[in-house]
Amino acid sequence: MSVPAGQHTVRRHNLALVLGEVAGPEPLSRAAVAARTGLTRGTVSSLVEELIAAGLVTELAAARGGPGRPASPLRLDPRGPAGLGLEVGVDTVGACVVDLTGAVRAQRTVVSDHRDDDPDAALARLTALADDLVAETGLPIAGATVALPGVVGPAGVLERAPNLPRWVDVAVGDALSTRLHGLPVRAGNEADLAALAERWAGGPSDAVVVSGGIGVGAGILLDGALFAGGGGRAGEIGHVVVEPDGQACHCGGRGCLETVAGLEALAAGRPEAVGAAGRALGIALTGAVHLLDVPAVVLGGSYPGCGPPLLDAVRAELTARVFSRAGVEVRFSTLGPEAALRGAATAVVQGVLADPGALIVRA
Missing domain, CATH: 1.10.10.10 (Winged helix-like DNA-binding domain superfamily/Winged helix DNA-binding domain)
Structure with missing residues (x-):
């Protein structure tokens, strides 16, 4: 009733x-x-x-x-409650503080390899980094969001991260909240948060935003809102099969996009590797564009560092394969590899602006 x-x-x-x-x-x-x-x-x-x-x-x-x-x-008030963004990558941890006006007040990413690491050890390093940045800014913190490189369920639990074999069903948000003295901490997929950052920076309202790193993920924007799917798994483009008889993938499959277009495949920077990555991305994105009918693709994460050859290869595949009369806009993100971190911090600020009463009640 x-x-x-x-x-x-x-x-x-x-x-x-x-x-x-x-x-x-x-x-x-x-x-x-x-x-x-x-x-x-x-x-x-x-x-x-x-x-x-x-x-x-x-x-x-x-x-x-x-x-x-x-x-x-x-x-x-730029001195008011700020947003704390946190990120656990495959081989890094990062923290970022964004004030109420959207300005980045402090940001730092450090090397921290988690492939065989215990989650508690990684979260301890992340907590220390967060404490340092918060002390550096001197701002009160309204809450935090942590970006994670895997499937984050509706309850905020990292269910699976193919490149982090020991991180299975880890309640990262709750664990960080305890370490950060009860600060509210929400968890989200890093590609989803990068897509939101792109949108808040003036990007397209309907797009597939690809985050390229050791893993490859995508955030899907429809009508300006994030589409996460029923279980939070939408956008796992890195595990779309582009070569059925290709290399074995960390996920247990074979021929996934990640095996051709992830950083491990691009590490040497050879022109033929960049071209192969671009073609594979174009093939995978063709399916996404046809399913979702989005007019734009944004390539973020480490992909802008590959330069025009990657962009040209992706454009060529989409031009040849997508049967949209208007075509598909393909461009690099201007936010760089820290987009997910920025999106995580800005998500907190956006929450405060949308419902300041919740913060006032909690205080």
Whole structure:
């Protein structure tokens, strides 16, 4: 049975409404926020005071010189609760702090090989790195998201990572939350978070965003939202078979895209290896484009470092194979290998902006 919204629910909705206006491209006064939202000036003023007390909004000095009483513009407070992004790669750990305005305040990635590593040891190194960055920025942290190189189930458990054989059914978010003194930590697939970062940076709303590394994953964007599939497994393009009689893959299969287009295949940087990777990517992406009807493909992770030969090979395959009249836009990501880390931190900030009341209640 549905129930009517209570006073607290309405206030929480209105907090998000006001913060959304303040987060816009231009500073607004309280009166301007009231005009845009339809709320009374008294209500807006009360909500703004609550947002200021929570460290989410700051009020700038009023401009002088005009007639009448000058209005004080509002903006997001860059000193307020920030987002912490974390990443466990196959051979790295990383951390990133993004403030409420979307600015990266600190970011660092260090070598940490996890192929035969115990998860606890890796999470201890990641925690130490996170503590260092948080101390460096001096910002309060609203929460964290950790990017992982494998299948992350709806409960936030890393169910399987083909390149990390000892990481099976690991509750990474819960383990990190305990290590980080109870900070809320959500877990997500690194390719999915990289795709969200691409979208938040102004990228296409409908696209397959491929993250190339030792493993190969993809995030799928449809109407600007991430499509993760029923079990969080959508986008595992690295294990699409492109050579049925090809090399054995870490997943136990044979001829997977990852065996041709992963970093281990590209390590020598030979032109023929880059060309083969581009052709294999084009074949795998043809199926994705035909199934999803997306107009754009973005190649991220380590792929931009391969340069135009890889891009040209992918474009050639898609041009030859996809029967869309409009064609498919294919380009490199501008975010680099740290896209998943940026997406993880920004996901926390986006959550705060969407529902500041949840943060205020928790505080």
